[in-house]
Amino acid sequence: DVPLDPAYPSSRLRQLLDDAGPRRLLCDAAGRAALGAEAIADLSVVDLDAATPAWADQSADDPDPHALGLTARHLAYVIYTSGSTGTPKGVMVEHQHLSNYLQWSNRSFYKRTSNGSPVTHSMSFDGIVTTLFGPLLAGTKLHLLDPTVQIISLGELKKGQAFDLVKVTPSHLSILNKKIDDNEGQPPTKALMVGGEALVPADMQLWQRRFPNVRLINHFGPTEATVGCAAFEITGDVEGLTSIPIGRPIANTRIYLLDDHGQPVPFGAVGELYIGGAGVARGYLDRPDLT
Template identity: 55%
Template sequence: RLAHHLIGLGVKPDQPVAICVERSPAMVVGLLAILKAGGAYLPLDPAYPSERLRQVLDDAAPRLLLCDAAGRAALGAEALADLSVVDLDAATPAWADQSADDPDPHALGLTSRHLAYVIYTSGSTGTPKGVMVEHASVLNFLYAFSDIARISERDVLLAITTISFDIAGMELYLPLGAGGTVVLANRKDAPDAVALQQLLVHHKISMMQATPATWRMLLDAGWQGTPDVSVLCGGEALPANLASRLNRGARSLRNLYGPTETTIWSSSFPIETSIGELHHNVPIGRPIANTRVYLLDGHGAPVPFGAVGELYIGGAGVARGYLNRP
C-alpha cells in the first residue's frame, strides 16, 4: 500500500528516496515500499549527528523523505523544509485505501540494473561518498549467501545493525527472502550485552551477524553461546582466540569480508575448531558466487603466493559507482 502511495507521489527508478526512522516494523515496511515503488532508498539513522545527516541530504538531494517523530527531531525543521515528507507514524495514513497487491515492476520500467539503495561510506578516507548499488548486485549476494548460510523458513535472525550500514541488508532481506523471521533489536539494546543475551534466549535466535567487538562484549558479559546459533562475524579482523571462544558455543561460525562498494559481503570463511592452531587472525576466505578476488602488486600483476598485495574485487557485486563523483 505504501509503495503504491509512493508511486503516486512520483517515485521513479533510480530516484533516491530518503528514510529516517527509529528501528521498528515501520522501518522495514518503508525500505520494502521504496524498493517496490522502484526507488533507491537512502538510509539515514536518527541516532547519527544532525550535521552528518544534513551532509548526506545535501549531497544526494532526494525529493522525498519517509520519516517518523525521531527522524523529524534528528533532521530539524530547516532540512525538512526542502523535502516532501511522508509520515510513517501518521494515525490515519494516506495510503490506507491503496491496493494491497504488489506494484508490477514491468509497468514501472524497473529492471535489475536500476538502483536498490545509495549508502554513504563512513568518510574515514575523506568526505563520505554515496555508493550506488543495483538490484542485481543485491540479489546475487542474497542468492549466494542463502546457499552459504543454509538459511530456511525455520530460522530466526536477530538484526542489530543500523540501516546506514549495508550489512543491515543481509539481516533484513536474507531471512525475509527465505520465509524466515527477523527480530529487530532496538537502538538501546544493540550495544547492551545483557539485553542482547535476553533477546537471543527469548526469541530462540538461530542466526546473528555482528562485529568481533560485539561478540567479545557478549562473551565477556558471561554469554556461554547457544548450540543452535549460527554466528556470522565481519566488519573488522577476527582474532583466532576470539574465534575459538565463539566456536565452542555455536552451531556454526563464519568470518565475512567485503566493502560497501562490492555489496555487503564478498568473501566467506567457515571456521573449524582447529582454527586457533593455524592462524593469528582468521582468513577472509574465498569469494562468494559470481565474485572474483585478486591480490595484485603496484603494476596490476598477481603477487607471488604468500606475498603482500592490494585486494581487487570483481564480479556481480561491484557497485555502479559513487553518486555525483568519478
C-alpha cells in the same frame, strides 16, 4: 532508498541528505528531531507517525515492476561509506547486485530455516542487509531489536530456539562474549557471522569452546562490493593465530591480488586486493571521478 540513522549526529545526517538530494523523505518524530526543521523544510515529507498513513488510499498489491519499466539494473539503494578516507561517498547498489548477494547468503544460512535472525546493525550500515532481507526472503522470522539496546544476551532473546544466523561486528562480539554464560547450555544461534572490522581470533576461540557445533564465519567486503565479497568458515582451532583469513570469494565473484603493474603477485607476497563480478556496485553517486 537512502537509509538515515537518527542516532547519527545531525551534521552528518544533513551532509548525507544534501549529497543524496532525495525527492521524498520518510521519517517519524525521532527522524524529524535528528534532522531539524530547517533541513527538511524544502522536502516532501511522509510522516510515519500520522494517524492516517499517506499510502492509505493506495492498493495493497505491489505494482507490476515490468509495467513501470523497472529492471535489475535499477538502483536498490544508495548507502554511504564511513568517510574514513575523506567525505562519505554514496555507493549505488543495483537490484542485480543485491540479488546476487542474497542468493548466496540464503543458500548458505537460510536453507533450512526455523527462527530467522535478529537485526543487530544500524540501518545505515550495509552489514544489516544479510539479516534484514535474508529471513524475509526465506519466509522465516525477522527479530527487530530495540535500537537503544546495542547488544543484548542472545541467550535471553532466543527463548529456547536457536537463530539461523546472528551477524555482528568484532566490536559487538567482544561485548557479546561477556554476556554469554560459560555454562549456558544450548547455543543461541546455528551460525555466527562476523564482519566489518579485523576479527580477533581469541573472540572466536571462546565460541569454539562454548558452542563447538555453531558455524563460525569471517565475512569480508567493502560497501562498494555489496555487503560482502569473501567468506571464511572457521573449522580449525584458532588458538595461537594472529589473524583469521578473509576466505574465498562468494558466488559470481572474483578476487585478485595484484602488484603495482596490475599483475598477479606470487603466492605469499603482498598485493593490492581487486574485486570483480556480480557484486561490484555501479559507482559513487555523482562522483564519476572517484568511481
